Amino acid sequence: MADGRAWVYGDDIDTDLMAPSAYLMKPADEVVQHCMEALDPTFAKSAGPGDVFVAGDNLGVGSSREQAPQNLQVLGIRYVLAKSFGRIFYRNALNLGLPALVCKDTDRISTGDRLKIDPVSGRVDNLTTGESLECEPLPPHLLEMIREGGLIPHLKKKLAREGA
Numbered sequence: 001m002a003d004g005r006a007w008v009y010g011d012d013i014d015t016d017l018m019a020p021s022a023y024l025m026k027p028a029d030e031v032v033q034h035c036m037e038a039l040d041p042t043f044a045k046s047a048g049p050g051d052v053f054v055a056g057d058n059l060g061v062g063s064s065r066e067q068a069p070q071n072l073q074v075l076g077i078r079y080v081l082a083k084s085f086g087r088i089f090y091r092n093a094l095n096l097g098l099p100a101l102v103c104k105d106t107d108r109i110s111t112g113d114r115l116k117i118d119p120v121s122g123r124v125d126n127l128t129t130g131e132s133l134e135c136e137p138l139p140p141h142l143l144e145m146i147r148e149g150g151l152i153p154h155l156k157k158k159l160a161r162e163g164a
Contacts, residue, residue, distance in 0.1 A: 005051045019071050047077060104135075122138075
């Protein structure tokens with residue numbers, strides 16, 4: 001439950017903004033440098049470990065590219081909060097081990113606010129304003145998957161435990 005700096009964006013942030021199609025055939029370390037550049041050219045250069053990506057409705061709509069949440073993760077984003085998610089983006093984030101939480105009050109968060117997030121209880125403490133917000137807590141089986149690094153590492157560990 002470390003705290004991180006909020007990067008706040010609006011509604012309908014699509015996967016093309018997070019992983020522009022013009023760069024998808026380039027090496028991953030180059031693609032990530034263009035994350036959100038059409039909307040915020042400073043994001044990829046300034047986001048860092050522990051930061052929180054915050055959006056409104058429909059975060060991750062558009063193409064079902066896994067590179068969108070992967071780029072956020074590579075940049076150091078620790079949590080993603082949004083009022084609602086595109087279904088495939090949401091699942092891709094969780095599968096990669098990036099906690100994505102539904103929070104109906106993201107409009108009460110400003111860029112630069114320090115946030116402390118508890119995905120178990122669904123609590124978001126805004127350390128800058130002193131306000132506490134509620135989000136939908138992640139169920140235990142998804143928290144376990146995230147703790148183990150995402151779907152593939154989780155399945156490998158599960159199969160190893162079962163002796164398969």
